[in-house]
Each structure stands twice: as C-alpha cells, then as structure tokens.
Amino acid sequence: MKICVIGAGIAGALLAWRLAERPGVSVDLISGPRSDDATAASGGGVRAFETHPLQRGMAVESLGELLGSPSLLDWAGYTETGSTYLLPDTDELAAAVDEVEQAELVGPDELTRRGWHGLPENTVGVLERRAGFILPDRLRSAVLAELGGGRRSRVLVGPVLGLVPHDDGSVSCRLLTGTTRYDAVVVAAGPWTPGLLADNALPASPYRTKSIQYGVFTTYGARPTMFVDETTGLFGRPTGSNGLLLGIDTEQWAVPPGSRPHRPDMSARAVRLVNERLPHLRLLATGHTVNSTDCYADPPVLTLWSVLGSTHRLFTFTGGSGGSVKTALAASRTAARDLLDQADGQQSKEHHTTGETPRTNPSRTENKRMSTSELPRYHTVGIGAGPANLSLAALYQSATDEKLALFDSRPVAGWHTPLLYPGVRMQTGWMKDLVSLVDPKHELSFLNYLVTSGRLYALINSQFDALPRIEYERYLAWCTEKLAVVSFGVTVNEISITEDGFLVKQNDEPVAVSEHLVLGLGTRPVVPSYFTDLPPERAFIADDLGTRLPSMDAHKADPIAVVGGGQTGVECVLRLLGSGFTDIRWIGRHQWFRSIDDSPMANEFYRPSHIEFMQELGRAKRRELITDHRYSGDALTPGALKALYQSNYDGLLTLGRFPVTLLPGRDVTSAELGGDGRITLRCTSHSAPEEFAVRHLVVAAGREHVAAPFDDDLRERIDYDADDEMIVEPDYSVRWKGRNGHRMYTFNHSRYSHGLTNAGLTQLPVRAAIVLNSMFDREIYPIRDELCAVKW
Numbered sequence: 001m002k003i004c005v006i007g008a009g010i011a012g013a014l015l016a017w018r019l020a021e022r023p024g025v026s027v028d029l030i031s032g033p034r035s036d037d038a039t040a041a042s043g044g045g046v047r048a049f050e051t052h053p054l055q056r057g058m059a060v061e062s063l064g065e066l067l068g069s070p071s072l073l074d075w076a077g078y079t080e081t082g083s084t085y086l087l088p089d090t091d092e093l094a095a096a097v098d099e100v101e102q103a104e105l106v107g108p109d110e111l112t113r114r115g116w117h118g119l120p121e122n123t124v125g126v127l128e129r130r131a132g133f134i135l136p137d138r139l140r141s142a143v144l145a146e147l148g149g150g151r152r153s154r155v156l157v158g159p160v161l162g163l164v165p166h167d168d169g170s171v172s173c174r175l176l177t178g179t180t181r182y183d184a185v186v187v188a189a190g191p192w193t194p195g196l197l198a199d200n201a202l203p204a205s206p207y208r209t210k211s212i213q214y215g216v217f218t219t220y221g222a223r224p225t226m227f228v229d230e231t232t233g234l235f236g237r238p239t240g241s242n243g244l245l246l247g248i249d250t251e252q253w254a255v256p257p258g259s260r261p262h263r264p265d266m267s268a269r270a271v272r273l274v275n276e277r278l279p280h281l282r283l284l285a286t287g288h289t290v291n292s293t294d295c296y297a298d299p300p301v302l303t304l305w306s307v308l309g310s311t312h313r314l315f316t317f318t319g320g321s322g323g324s325v326k327t328a329l330a331a332s333r334t335a336a337r338d339l340l341d342q343a344d345g346q347q348s349k350e351h352h353t354t355g356e357t358p359r360t361n362p363s364r365t366e367n368k369r370m371s372t373s374e375l376p377r378y379h380t381v382g383i384g385a386g387p388a389n390l391s392l393a394a395l396y397q398s399a400t401d402e403k404l405a406l407f408d409s410r411p412v413a414g415w416h417t418p419l420l421y422p423g424v425r426m427q428t429g430w431m432k433d434l435v436s437l438v439d440p441k442h443e444l445s446f447l448n449y450l451v452t453s454g455r456l457y458a459l460i461n462s463q464f465d466a467l468p469r470i471e472y473e474r475y476l477a478w479c480t481e482k483l484a485v486v487s488f489g490v491t492v493n494e495i496s497i498t499e500d501g502f503l504v505k506q507n508d509e510p511v512a513v514s515e516h517l518v519l520g521l522g523t524r525p526v527v528p529s530y531f532t533d534l535p536p537e538r539a540f541i542a543d544d545l546g547t548r549l550p551s552m553d554a555h556k557a558d559p560i561a562v563v564g565g566g567q568t569g570v571e572c573v574l575r576l577l578g579s580g581f582t583d584i585r586w587i588g589r590h591q592w593f594r595s596i597d598d599s600p601m602a603n604e605f606y607r608p609s610h611i612e613f614m615q616e617l618g619r620a621k622r623r624e625l626i627t628d629h630r631y632s633g634d635a636l637t638p639g640a641l642k643a644l645y646q647s648n649y650d651g652l653l654t655l656g657r658f659p660v661t662l663l664p665g666r667d668v669t670s671a672e673l674g675g676d677g678r679i680t681l682r683c684t685s686h687s688a689p690e691e692f693a694v695r696h697l698v699v700a701a702g703r704e705h706v707a708a709p710f711d712d713d714l715r716e717r718i719d720y721d722a723d724d725e726m727i728v729e730p731d732y733s734v735r736w737k738g739r740n741g742h743r744m745y746t747f748n749h750s751r752y753s754h755g756l757t758n759a760g761l762t763q764l765p766v767r768a769a770i771v772l773n774s775m776f777d778r779e780i781y782p783i784r785d786e787l788c789a790v791k792w
Contacts, residue, residue, distance in 0.1 A: 001024055001025050001026070001183045001184070001340070001546075001547055001550060002025075002026050002028075002180075002182050002183050003019055003025060003026070003027050003028075003182055003183060003184045003185070003186070003339070004027075004028045004029075004030065004171075004173050004180070004182040004184075004185045004186070005019070005027060005028070005029045005030070005185075005186045005188055005317075006030045006158070006160055006173070006185065006186065006187045006188060006189050006196070007030070007031075007032065007187065007188035007189035007190060007192070007193070007318070008029055008030070008031035008032065008140065008144060008155070009037055009038060009039040009140070009188065009189075009190050009324070010039045010042070010136050010139065010140050010324055010325060010328050011188050011190070011302060011317055011318060011324040011328050011331070011332065012029065012186070012188030012189070012317065013029065013140045013143045013144055013147070014143060014328050014329065014332035015186060015188060015317055015332045015335050015336060015339075016029040016143075016147055016153065017143045017146060017147060017332070018332045018333055018335070018336035019336050019339070019340075020146075020147060020150050020152055020153040022336065022340060023537050023548075023551055024547050024548055024549075024550045024551040025152065025340070025547075026152040026153065027147070027150075027152065027153045027154070028153075028154050028156055028180070028182070029144070029147055029153065029154070029155050029156065030156045030157070030158045030160060030173070030175070031144070031155055031156065031157055031158060032158045032159065032189065032192065037190060037292065038190050038191065038212065038292055038293065038294040038295075039136045039137055039140050039190075040136075040137045040292075041212055041290050041291075041292035042136045042137075042325050043133065043214065043235075043237060043245050043247070044133040044134045044135055044136050044325055045083075045131075045132075045133050045226050045235075045237055045325065045326065046059075046062070046063055046066065046078070046131060046132060046133060046134055046325060046326050047059065047063065047083040047085070047128050047131035047226065047326060048060045048063045048064075048100040048101070048103065048128060048130075048131065049083070049085055049096075049097065049100050049103055049126045049128060050326070050327075051087065051096070051230070052299065052300065052301065053096070053507070053509050054299070054301045054507075055300065055301055055326075055327060056096065056099060056100070057099075057330075057507065058301070058302070058326075058327035058330040058331050058334075059326045059327050059330075060099065060100060060101075061329070061330035062326060062327050062328065062329035062330040062331075063130065063131070063326075065329045065330070066078060066134070066329060067130060072139075072329075075138065075139050075142035075143070076134035076135060076136075076138065076139040076142075077134060077135040077138050077139075078132060078133075078134050079132050079133055079134075080129075080130065080131070080132040081131065081132040081133060081225050081226045081237060081238055082127070082128060082129050082131055082132070082225035082226065083126075083127070083128040083131035083132075083225055083226045083227065083228075084111075084114070084116075084125050084126070084127055084224060084225050084226070084227040084228075085125065085126040085127075085128075085227070085228050085230070086111070086116070086119065086123055086124075086125050086227065086228065086229045086230060086231060087123070087124065087125075087126070087230040087231070088120070088122050088123060088124075088230070088231070089122050089123070089124040093105065093124070093126075097126055100126075100128065101130075102128060102129050102130050103126055103127065103128045104126070104127045104128075105124060105125070105126055105127075106124065106125045106126075106127055107124055107125075108123060108124070110125070111123070111124075111125045114224075115222065115224065115278055115280055115281070116277055116278065117276070117277060117278070117279055118276045118277055119231065119277070120231050123231055127225075131225075131226060132226060132237075133226060133237050134325065136325050156175065156177075157175075158175065159175070159176070160173060160174070160175060160196060161174045161175060161176065162174035162179075162200060163185065163187075163196070163197075163200045163202065163314070164200075165202075165308060165312040165314055166181070166312075169312050169313045170182060170183055170184075170312075170313065171184065171185040171312060171313060171314045173185055183313060184313035184314070184315065184339060184342075185313070185314050185315070186304070186315045186316070186317050186335075186339065187307075187314075187315070187316045187317070187318070188316070188317040188318055189318065190257070190293075190294060190295045190318055191209040191255075191257035191258075191293040191294055191295045192257045192258075193207055193295055193316055193318045193319075194207040194208070194209070194295070195257060197307065197316075202307055202308070202314070203307055203308070207295050207296070207297050207316070207318065207319055208253055208254065208295070208296050208297070209253070209254060209255045209256070209257055209293050209294070209295060209296070210250065210251075210252060210253050210255060210293065210294060210295075210296050211250045211252035211253075211255045211261050211263075211291070211292075211293055212247075212250070212290070212291065212292045212293060212294055213247055213248075213250050213261075213262065213263060213266055213267070213289070213290070213291050214235075214236075214245055214246060214247025214248075214270075214289070214290055215245075215246055215247065215267055215270070215286050215287075215288070215289045215290070216239055216243055216244070216245050216246075216286070216287040216288055216289075216290075217243065217244050217246055217283045217284065217285065217286055217287060218242055218243055218283075218284045218285045218287060219242055219243065219244045219281055219282060219283055219284060220242070220281075220282040220284055221280050221281040221282050222280060222281065223238045223242075223244055223281065224236065224238070224244075224278060224281070225237075225238075226238070229273075229277060232248070232273050232277075233248050233249035233251075234246075234247075234248050234270060234273045234274065234277065235247055235248070235249075236274070243287060244281075244283070246270050246271070246274055246283075247266075247270055248266055248269055248270040248273065250263065250266055255293045256293070257293050258293065259293060260291035260292060260293075261291060262289065262291050267286075267289065271283055295318045295319055296319060297318070297319030300319070301319075301327075301331075302317070302318070302319065302324045302327050302328065302331040303317070303319075303331065303334075303335065303489070304316075304317050304334075304335040304338045304339055304342075305317070305319075306342070309413050309477050309480070309481060313342060315339060315342075317331075317332075317335050340547060341410075342410075375503075375510050375511070375512055375513045376405070376511075376512050376513075377403075377500075377501075377512070377513050377514070378402075378403045378404060378405045378512060378513075378514040378515070379400075379402035379403050379404060379514065379515050379516065380396070380402070380403075380404045380405075380514055380515065380516045380517070380518060380775070381404070381405050381406075381407065381502060381504055381512055381514035381516075381517055381518070382404065382405070382406040382407070382517075382518040382519075382520055383406075383407055383492050383495070383504070383517070383518070383519050383520065383521060383708070384406070384407075384408055384519070384520035384521045384522055385406040385407075385408035385410075385413070385480065385486040385488070385520075386408075386520055386522045387434065387476060387761055387764055388520040388747035388748065388764060388767065388768070389406050389518060389520035389747070390406075390434055390476060390479055390480060390483065391434040391435065391764040391765050391767070391768040392404075392518060392520075392747075392768040392771060392772070393406060393483050393485050393486075394434050394435050394442065394444045394479060394483060394765075394768075395435060395438065395439065395442075395765060395768050395769060395772055395780075395781065396768075396772060397483065397485075398439065398442060399772055399776070399780045399781070400776065400780075404485055405485055405486075405487060405512060405514075406485055406486045406487070406520075407486075407487050407490040407492055407504065407506075407511070407512070408486055408487070408488050408489075408490065409489070409490065409491040409492070410488055410489070413476065413477040413480040413481075413486070413488070424468070424469040424470070424571055425464070425465075425466035425467065425468060425469060425637060425639055425640070426466050426467040426468070426469050426472055426761075428761045428762050429467070430446050430447075430467050431446070432761060432762050432763075432764070433445055433446035433475070433764075433765075434446075434476075434479060434764055434765060435765050436765065437763070437764075437765045437766055438765040438766060438768070438769045438781050438783070439765070439781065443482070444479045444482060444483075446475055449475045449478050449479075453478065455471075459471070465639060466637065466639055487511075490506050490511060491506055491507070492504055492505065492506055492511075492709055493505060493506060493507060493508065493709050494508065494709050494710075494711050495517065495708065495709055495710050495711065495714060496710075496711040496713060496714055497713065497714050497717070497738070497742065498513070499740075500513050501513050501514050501515050501516075501742050502514050502515075502516070502517040502742060502744070515741075515742055515743075516742060516743045516744070516745070516775055517742075517743075517744045517745070518744075518745045518746070518747070518771065519708050519734075519744070519745070519746040519747065519748075520746075520747045520748065521705065521706040521707075521708060521748065522705075522706060522748065523703035523704060523705055523706060523748070524703060524704060524706055525541045525542065525543055525699075525701070525702075525703055525704075526701045526702045526703060526704050527541065527699070527701075528563075528668070528699060528701055530668065530669065530670045530671045531671065531697075531699050533672075534671060534672075534673060534679060534697065535673065537551065538673070538679060538695070538696055538697065539671070539679060539696070539697040539698075539699070540697075540698065540699070541698075541699050541700070542562075542564070542568045542569070542571075542572050542698055542699065542700040545572055545575060545576075545698055546575075548696075549575075549579055552581075552696060555695050555696070556579070556580045556581045556582060557582055557583060558583065558694075558695035558696070559583040559584075559585060559678075559692070559693065559694040559695060560576060560581055560583065560584055560585070560694055560695060560696040560697070560698065561584075561585040561586075561587055561679075561681060561692060561694040561696070561697050561698065562576070562584065562585070562586050562587065562698045562700060563587045563588075563668050563681075563697065563698070563699050563700065563701060564587075564588065564699065564700030564701045564702065565586075565587075565588020565589060565590055565593050565664065566588075566635075566636070566700065566702060567635075567636055567637065567640065568700040568702075569586065569588065569700040570586075570593070570636050570640045570641060570644055571640065572698050572700055573586050573644060573660055574640065574643060574644055574647065576698075577644075577647050577648075577651070577659060577660065578647075581659070582651070582655060582659045583659065584659060584660045584661070585660075585661050585663055585692055585694060586660060586661065586662050586663060587663045587666045587668060587681070587683065587692075588663070588664045588665075588666065589665070589666065589667045590664060590665070591664060591665050591686075592664045592665075593636060593641065593662060593664055594635045594636065595635055595636050595637070595638045595641050596635040596636060596637060596638065597635070598638065601790075604788070604790050606762040606763060607785050607788065608763070608766055608783050608785040609785040609786075609788045609790075609792070610792060611763070611766075612730075612785075613792040614626075615730045619721065644660065647660075648660045663683075663692075665685055665686045666683040666684065666685050666690065667683060667684045667685075668681050668682070668683050669682050669683065669684060670682045671697065674693070676693075677695070678693040678694060678695055679693070679694050679695070679696075679697050680692070680693050681693075681694065681697070705748060708746075714736075717736045717737040717738055718734060718735070718736040718737075719735040719736060719737070726746065728746060730770075731745075731770055731771065731773070731774035732745045732746060732747065732767060732770060732771050732774070733745050733771075733774060734746055743774070743775060745771045745774075745775070747767060766783060769781035769783055770783065
C-alpha cells in the first residue's frame with residue numbers, strides 16, 4: 001500500500017512515521033516551509049489534563065508513551081516542570097482529574113500559597129507533577145531523519161500543485177517533479193490545509209486559521225510551573241535558567257498561513273495579567289517574540305477526517321487546539337490505524353480510547369459531562385449505520401419530522417470495505433435497495449442514484465448479471481450523505497435505560513438520549529482459536545488480504561491456504577489467482593462448495609408472506625425450517641464459482657496443473673509455525689486426518705454478531721430464549737421488562753424468528769417499514785404480499 005502524507009509538521013511527521021512501521025506500507029512525506037510553521041513556533045507544553053474528554057484521553061496516552069520511551073525523550077528533549085491548570089470549578093471536574101495519574105485538584109488557598117493572586121471566585125487548579133515541555137522542532141527533525149533513511153519511506157519537497165481523486169478511491173498528488181498516484185493521501189499541512197483543499201475544489205470546512213503570539217522574557221523571582229489560566233487565556237512555561245515563555249490567546253482568526261502578524265496590545269495585556277496573577281515575579285526584559293499561524297477545527301481534537309466520504313481515500317489530519325504537541329503521539333497512532341482500516345476496511349480489534357471524533361457531531365464539542373436533560377435528545381437513536389439502519393433512516397425521514405440519529409464507530413461511511421475490489425459481485429438484485437420495495441418513488445432509490453450521478457447508461461450497457469459490490473457501497477455512501485443523520489467515529493460502549501429514555505455513551509461519556517432504540521450492529525470476522533498464536537504477517541483474516549498482498553509478491557509460487565468455504569473464501573481465492581499466486585489450497589468444512597439456490601421457489605423464502613408464516617410456527621419448528629433452507633442465502637454465488645473454475649482451467653493450460661486445489665470436507669483443528677518457516681494445518685476429513693504445509697494462511701471462517709453494549713441493568717431486563725438469544729417479536733421489537741413506553745428494536749438478531757431475511761439485504765425496506773409502523777402505532781407504509789402461488 002502506497003500512502004502520501006502532505007505536511008511535515010509534528011502531526012504529519014509522526015503520522016508518516018507510524019505508517020512506515022506498518023508491514024506492507026510505503027510512505028511519501030511531502031515537506032513544505034518549516035522556518036515559521038506552527039511546529040517550529042510551538043512552546044512544546046506536554047501534560048495529561050485537558051478539559052475536553054477526548055483531548056484528555058489522548059494527552060494521557062501521549063504523555064505515557066513519551067515518558068516510557070527513552071528514545072522519544074531523547075528525540076524530544078523533554079524537560080519536566082510540572083503543570084498548573086487554572087479554571088472555574090464544576091461538579092464534573094473532580095471526576096475528570098481522577099482520570100489523570102498524579103494529578104491533584106486544589107482550591108484557592110493552595111493556589112495563593114503557590115503565588116497566584118487576583119483569581120476570580122470559584123477558581124481551582126489542576127496540578128500535575130509529571131508534565132513539562134519538549135522541543136517539537138527537534139522531535140520533528142529526528143522523525144524526519146528516521147523517515148529519510150527508511151526502506152519504505154521518503155521525504156519529498158513540495159509544493160503540492162494538485163490533488164486529483166480517482167473513481168477507484170485512489171488519489172494523485174502532483175509536485176514539480178511529477179505526479180504520483182497513491183492508495184491514500186492525508187493532508188496534514190496545518191494552516192495550509194484549508195487553502196490546499198479549496199485550491200483543488202475540495203471541501204475545506206471546518207478548518208480555520210488563527211494567529212499564535214508569545215514572548216520570551218528574562219525574569220527575577222520564583223517562576224511558576226508550566227501553566228494555563230483559562231479565566232484569562234494566559235499561558236506560559238519556564239525556559240532556560242531564568243526565562244519565561246508568556247502568551248495569551250489572540251482570538252485573531254482567518255490569518256493567512258505563513259504570515260506572522262504581531263499585536264503589541266496582546267503582548268502588553270499578557271504582561272499586565274502576569275503582573276496581577278504572579279505579583280512576586282518580575283519581568284525584566286523581552287528576549288524575543290514568536291508569531292505564527294495554526295489550524296483549528298471544531299471540536300478541537302487532532303483526528304483523521306475523510307474529505308470526500310468513503311468514495312475516496314483522501315483525508316485530513318489537522319485541526320487540534322493550536323499545536324498538536326500534547327496529543328500528537330496518541331493521535332498519530334490512532335490515525336495510522338484508522339487510515340489503514342479505511343483503506344482495507346478492517347475493523348480494529350485493539351481497544352483505543354482516542355481519536356474517534358467526527359467533525360460533524362455536535363454532542364462531542366462539549367468540554368464537560370452533561371446531565372441527561374442537557375444531552376441532545378432524539379425520538380429514535382440507531383446504533384450502527386449499515387444498510388439496515390440506513391434504510392430505516394431513509395423511510396423515517398419521509399414519514400415524520402421527529403429527530404433520528406445514527407451512531408457508527410467507523411470514521412467514515414463504508415460497507416465491508418476490505419472485501420470491495422474489482423470483480424466482486426452482489427448476491428441481491430439492484431431493485432432490492434434501501435427503499436424501493438416499500439416506496440419506489442423515494443429520492444434515495446438506487447435508480448435515482450444512477451440517474452443523478454450520471455451512471456445509468458454506463459451501468460445498463462455493461463450488462464452485469466449481478467451488481468458490482470463496489471457500486472452498492474458507493475450507493476450507500478451517497479445515501480448517507482443525503483440523509484445527514486450519521487455521527488461517525490462514535491463507538492458506543494454502553495446503553496442504559498433512564499426515566500428519560502435510552503442513554504447512549506461513548507467511552508463512558510453520555511452522547512445522546514432517545515425515546516426509542518434500534519440496534520443495527522452488524523457482524524465481525526470469526527477468528528478461530530488455532531489462528532491467534534500465528535505471526536500476523538503469515539496468517540491473517542480475509543479482511544487483511546488487500547494490505548498483505550504487496551509483502552507477499554516474492555512468494556507467489558509458494559503454497560497458500562484459504563480456510564472458509566463461504567462467499568468470502570471464494571472471493572479471496574479469486575483475488576489470489578488474479579494476483580498471480582499459483583499454489584492455492586481452498587479448505588472448507590462442508591461436503592462441497594455449494595452455490596446459492598436462486599430458483600424461483602427458493603426466493604419465496606424472501607417475501608413478506610413467508611415472514612408472516614414463520615411467525616405462526618413454534619420456535620423449534622421455525623429453527624428446523626430455517627436450517628433446512630439456509631443454502632438459499634448462506635452459500636456461494638454461482639457466478640463466483642463459475643469464474644473460479646474457468647480461471648482454474650486457464651491456469652491448467654498455462655502451468656500444466658491447476659493453480660487452485662479445492663479441499664471440501666476438511667475441518668481445520670490446529671495450526672503451528674514449523675522450523676522451516678511454513679505453517680502446518682491439521683484437518684479432519686471424511687476418511688483420515690490430513691496435514692497441509694503452507695507459507696501463508698488466509699482465514700475466512702465466517703462472521704459473528706456484535707453484541708449490544710447494554711449495561712447490567714438493561715441486560716437483566718431483556719427476555720432471552722433457551723439459546724440465550726434475545727426474544728424478538730414479529731415487529732422486530734425486543735421483549736424486555738419495564739419499557740414505560742420506550743421501545744427497542746433489532747435488525748440482524750432474529751434469524752430463528754424471522755428467517756434468513758434477518759441479516760440479508762433482500763428485505764431491508766420491508767423490515768424498516770415494519771419497525772416504523774410499530775414505533776408510531778399506525779400503518780405508515782402498507783406492506784402487501786397477497787399474490788403468492790405458494791400456500792405455506
């Protein structure tokens with residue numbers, strides 16, 4: 001994977017450094033002018049306490065990494081000074097301070113003892129011992145030296161003359177020396193970011209530029225620790241043997257990048273304030289002043305942000321509250337992970353507490369914990385923004401003026417992104433979109449998407465038997481943008497029930513309250529136990545195949561195994577074949593690699609009339625029937641299997657043997673890395689145990705449901721069946737105690753009550769219509785399915 005980072009400030013340099021550490025990733029870092037940028041001008045203060053909860057989490061993580069790394073301490077030139085943060089007291093402040101190790105909340109008397117005077121009533125201080133400052137330009141230089149000497153990284157010199165997004169999601173970057181096409185491009189150019197985007201006709205909001213100004217004074221008297229006085233905007237830190245860096249928030253916006261406006265009145269005000277606040281300290285002379293510009297955004301959190309949604313891999317990484325020094329280490333690690341997740345669609349399994357901050361989510365701009373009455377209130381909140389909840393949102397907006405919000409953990413829109421590559425086809429027809437089966441005149445129909453995007457005739461004339469999956473993903477992204485109800489980057493970790501309704505939290509911080517709740521949590525890859533101890537560069541899940549392929553180029557003739565006989569498995573095999581691999585073992589548990597039964601009779605299972613029929617049966621009989629007709633949906637598309645056989649035969653003509661060996665009826669029980677560097681797979685079979693030695697292993701062992709993050713109280717209220725599954729009523733509502741008018745619905749968790757339509761795409765608008773009719777207690781959308789020749 002080839003990635004470009006534009007901007008060699010502290011944020012861009014650290015992001016490129018993080019990316020260059022990842023296997024299979026090559027990075028170009030494009031450097032611009034450094035003499036007067038925000039990194040060179042930054043005072044370098046590092047502490048853990050911040051008032052914004054997301055900033056605080058990243059600051060804690062960044063300081064911990066800095067103090068725990070001798071090399072980073074050396075690169076950054078860290079000096080410990082301690083920190084004092086002055087701010088008005090609130091009921092929530094003590095809990096925030098408790099999140100920071102070795103931090104102490106002190107009152108006015110202790111602040112006076114430490115030399116502070118003239119503070120407004122109710123001012124308190126947050127004291128940190130393990131805090132201080134670094135030299136950001138020195139850290140940046142060390143990182144650039146590492147990148148310049150790396151095998152898979154380069155430092156290039158700008159300026160950037162053009163950015164061109166392409167239809168396949170890649171982005172070209174034009175320099176004076178030529179144009180290069182990248183799998184992903186990140187603009188981390190600080191105050192130059194909005195101008196660079198605007199010059200290329202790209203969205204430039206919500207970034208703003210702002211003036212930075214401070215002076216360095218020689219002093220007489222006891223100097224304070226590094227400090228921030230939130231009551232005045234004053235900030236400072238000790239420098240050298242008797243110096244004090246001192247500045248004040250300029251509030252001067254829309255400053256041209258690279259300019260250095262100087263306001264003598266701000267300097268005079270800073271001097272006056274420090275004389276009032278620290279009367280024992282004397283400012284003797286001004287050593288020098290610093291003036292620069294930086295980039296800001298709302299909320300003020302340094303995070304990866306998609307410029308064009310999931311249709312292109314163009315991102316920004318800027319917009320913290322001034323310099324990014326306090327949070328850049330954690331933010332760059334999270335951004336590198338999120339960038340690769342968006343490039344290959346992998347949902348990270350590692351727990352992170354930072355960096356998930358959509359610029360569009362107003363509930364994330366608060367700097368304090370809010371009570372339920374202060375939270376954004378919705379009629380309905382949906383967890384997850386996959387096709388099921390998008391269908392609900394589309395029909396919802398046509399039916400009511402009530403407010404709905406969807407929260408999704410992904411940074412941007414997407415749908416099984418790592419499995420979206422040319423040649424992969426859908427298993428459902430294009431008419432079964434988000435709305436058409438219920439409301440064919442709806443503006444978010446797939447047909448309207450084709451017409452408004454100018455793709456209609458090109459798609460028709462291409463005569464696809466099955467729609468490209470990439471096209472469907474772009475349709476979903478188009479709908480998401482039109483709906484404008486999704487807050488991305490919100491990982492809901494707790495749902496509880498209160499007197500006011502369902503309370504939704506992220507990282508234990510409340511973000512919304514709603515009358516009703518709809519779960520559309522989707523699935524995640526199954527990871528077999530035998531897989532976890534294998535080296536990740538040799539054994540990985542199917543979602544990682546795209547990012548691993550470049551590092552496997554030298555081993556295309558070596559044996560490679562794909563474990564999993566489902567649709568994802570066959571798509572992995574086809575991708576390996578198309579990439580030139582010549583010894584692929586495809587292993588599946590079942591007796592044969594079975595294609596979907598797409599006959600007219602099998603499709604009768606996917607009608608509202610059959611869903612109604614299933615509700616009339618007992619639980620045991622429903623389960624028996626659903627298991628019996630699972631191959632009408634849980635199997636391979638005939639086109640994929642046909643393409644595999646034809647490609648395999650082409651390989652036979654070229655190699656004199658089949659490049660793919662199909663191994664059905666095998667169940668992998670263990671795997672281990674041998675001394676020869678190969679992975680040995682042990683399998684059961686219909687006759688005798690077998691072993692296969694391969695260099696790489698791709699696991700496509702299916703997917704499992706993501707559990708809803710209920711708190712203990714709500715979980716105990718829910719009714720479960722004998723298989724410990726939530727009991728789902730015919731209207732997709734969850735049966736639970738103490739509803740008090742609040743209703744909970746679920747998609748994707750009703751397989752053995754509603755059939756295979758539970759998790760598929762064929763009945764999306766029908767399911768959404770049933771939920772809305774139930775939620776509003778009236779027939780908003782009639783569901784008619786009376787012309788059925790089958791009598792169940």
